[in-house]
Amino acid sequence: MAEQQLMKVTIDNITLEVPAGTTILQAARKIGGEVAPPAMCYYSKLEGSGGKCRTCLVEVSKGSEKDPRPMPKLVASCRTTVMD
Amino acid sequence: MGVKLLLDKAHVAGIRHFDVYRREGGYRSAEKALQSMTPEAIVEEVKKSGLRGRGGAGFPAGMKWSFIAKPEGVPRHLVCNADESEPGTFKDRYLMEFIPHLLLEGLLVSSFALGSNDTYIYIRGEYAWIVDILETAIEEAKANGFLGKNILGTGFDCNIYVHRGAGAYICGEETALIESLEGKRGNPRIKPPFPAIQGVWNRPTVVNNVETLAAVVPIINMGGDAYAQIGVGRSTGTKLISACGNINKPGVYEIEMNLSVEEFIYSDEYCGGIANGKRLKACIPGGSSVPILPANLMLTTAKGEKRLMNYESLSDGGFASGSMLGSGGFIVLDEDQSIVKNTYTLARFYRHESCGQCSPCREGTGWMEKILINILKGKGQASDIDLLWDIQRKIEGNTICPLGDAAAWPVAAAIRHFRDEFEWYVNHPQEAQTRNYGLAHYADPIHVPA
Numbered sequence: 091m092a093e094q095q096l097m098k099v100t101i102d103n104i105t106l107e108v109p110a111g112t113t114i115l116q117a118a119r120k121i122g123g124e125v126a127p128p129a130m131c132y133y134s135k136l137e138g139s140g141g142k143c144r145t146c147l148v149e150v151s152k153g154s155e156k157d158p159r160p161m162p163k164l165v166a167s168c169r170t171t172v173m174d
Numbered sequence: 175m176g177v178k179l180l181l182d183k184a185h186v187a188g189i190r191h192f193d194v195y196r197r198e199g200g201y202r203s204a205e206k207a208l209q210s211m212t213p214e215a216i217v218e219e220v221k222k223s224g225l226r227g228r229g230g231a232g233f234p235a236g237m238k239w240s241f242i243a244k245p246e247g248v249p250r251h252l253v254c255n256a257d258e259s260e261p262g263t264f265k266d267r268y269l270m271e272f273i274p275h276l277l278l279e280g281l282l283v284s285s286f287a288l289g290s291n292d293t294y295i296y297i298r299g300e301y302a303w304i305v306d307i308l309e310t311a312i313e314e315a316k317a318n319g320f321l322g323k324n325i326l327g328t329g330f331d332c333n334i335y336v337h338r339g340a341g342a343y344i345c346g347e348e349t350a351l352i353e354s355l356e357g358k359r360g361n362p363r364i365k366p367p368f369p370a371i372q373g374v375w376n377r378p379t380v381v382n383n384v385e386t387l388a389a390v391v392p393i394i395n396m397g398g399d400a401y402a403q404i405g406v407g408r409s410t411g412t413k414l415i416s417a418c419g420n421i422n423k424p425g426v427y428e429i430e431m432n433l434s435v436e437e438f439i440y441s442d443e444y445c446g447g448i449a450n451g452k453r454l455k456a457c458i459p460g461g462s463s464v465p466i467l468p469a470n471l472m473l474t475t476a477k478g479e480k481r482l483m484n485y486e487s488l489s490d491g492g493f494a495s496g497s498m499l500g501s502g503g504f505i506v507l508d509e510d511q512s513i514v515k516n517t518y519t520l521a522r523f524y525r526h527e528s529c530g531q532c533s534p535c536r537e538g539t540g541w542m543e544k545i546l547i548n549i550l551k552g553k554g555q556a557s558d559i560d561l562l563w564d565i566q567r568k569i570e571g572n573t574i575c576p577l578g579d580a581a582a583w584p585v586a587a588a589i590r591h592f593r594d595e596f597e598w599y600v601n602h603p604q605e606a607q608t609r610n611y612g613l614a615h616y617a618d619p620i621h622v623p624a
Contacts, residue, residue, distance in 0.1 A: 142365045142531055142532050142533070144532050144574075146575065
């Protein structure tokens with residue numbers, strides 16, 4: 091695998107750097123406390139889980155330039171990877 | 175009489191067969207595209223035409239085509255979405271039943287533009303007789319060298335397969351359609367990845383509506399610029415509208431998109447006015463999932479302009495005073511129709527068709543149906559209306575696929591525009607069982623031409 095690329099994300103005004111491919115939920119859990127959204131159907135050890143219960147919805151205020159989707163938008167944080 | 179591009183030849187005797195279709199100028203665009211144009215030029219032409227997806231969302235077709243990933247050695251696919259399950263919409267059925275070769279011609283040109291050698295038509299299971307029509311047409315086209323191997327000597331191979339769905343509304347959503355085509359349960363996928371990157375069997379896929387693909391034929395024949403001249407603004411070309419409900423002449427009409435709603439409902443060329451001399455109460459302009467509008471807002475926008483039958487004008491004013499063109503299923507309700515009952519019918523439909531994958535839609539549609547049947551049967555409470563509003567707000571935008579939005583919008587619009595009627599049902603439960611609310615709730619009597 092190539093060199094791990096770090097990405098800068100800001101969640102609730104707290105900025106941190108996480109490796110590419112990290113989900114928003116995982117990034118938020120790194121900060122912990124009030125920042126991490128609740129999640130029900132997501133189980134980190136089970137591949138392909140999550141995205142169904144919509145408990146972990148977060149608002150993405152700004153996406154990347156590569157992604158054409160309009161933002162801000164509510165997304166399931168357990169299935170959406172961070173973008174630069 | 176407006177320009178007709180799609181249904182121009184629909185009533186020529188025998189147009190369903192290859193010989194007659196060819197004699198009437200059919201497959202000219204296929205010859206032109208395959209022999210003298212590059213795939214990129216076709217995509218460019220469709221982009222220039224401003225053609226917007228006719229399935230409901232109105233996303234520009236040329237832009238969708240340009241998103242398709244082109245990795246080396248991976249086949250690409252074009253899928254035609256003929257799973258027309260939206261209540262009130264039957265335009266694709268008409269098109270496929272009367273001129274199946276127009277769809278095949280559009281599919282051939284589009285397949286060439288996208289480099290798809292295996293193209294699928296995903297048709298809803300209820301259209302069993304159309305499957306036979308399409309398969310006969312495919313055989314005829316193959317026998318005449320317009321499908322199969324080495325089409326027109328250009329070395330381009332294209333096969334079209336007809337795949338029957340099993341009658342689920344959700345399979346009209348493109349990722350659910352892809353799942354169903356793969357043989358799985360029709361559950362929408364979580365996006366991204368988008369079908370243009372990973373679609374059928376993880377290959378790049380474009381899913382387009384029947385009417386969109388058929389419209390590629392006139393675009394290639396007349397050129398993208400000439401096509402863009404028809405219509406107004408960003409709503410270019412013609413649109414098929416399937417009109418139904420309390421009107422004198424239900425049916426499928428091809429309109430230019432600068433026609434006013436008033437003319438569409440009342441002129442003899444189109445709907446021919448409200449049946450039995452009744453008055454117009456409300457109208458759902460684009461299939462069951464778009465917001466319902468009362469008569470006064472339907473005929474004129476909130477700014478007082480005439481409302482036209484196109485994407486921009488119908489959505490003028492946002493959801494506060496506008497609606498959407500959607501898929502073109504034009505449902506007209508006269509003064510005798512109960513909005514509460516109508517909303518309940520739609521809510522029941524969406525509860526039944528929700529795939530149950532994600533919570534807001536699965537739970538929300540069920541609760542909306544239960545509350546609405548209570549109000550309808552005279553067991554409602556005053557707080558139920560606010561509760562309904564609350565539920566629909568928590569579904570919209572929070573779901574994996576647009577079915578959640580489609581279930582929420584009709585309920586939201588009914589409460590927004592017809593709250594008086596819901597309150598009347600709650601406050602006069604006995605009376606509501608015996609008579610209709612009619613047009614009484616209009617503050618100013620709506621003007622309806624004779």
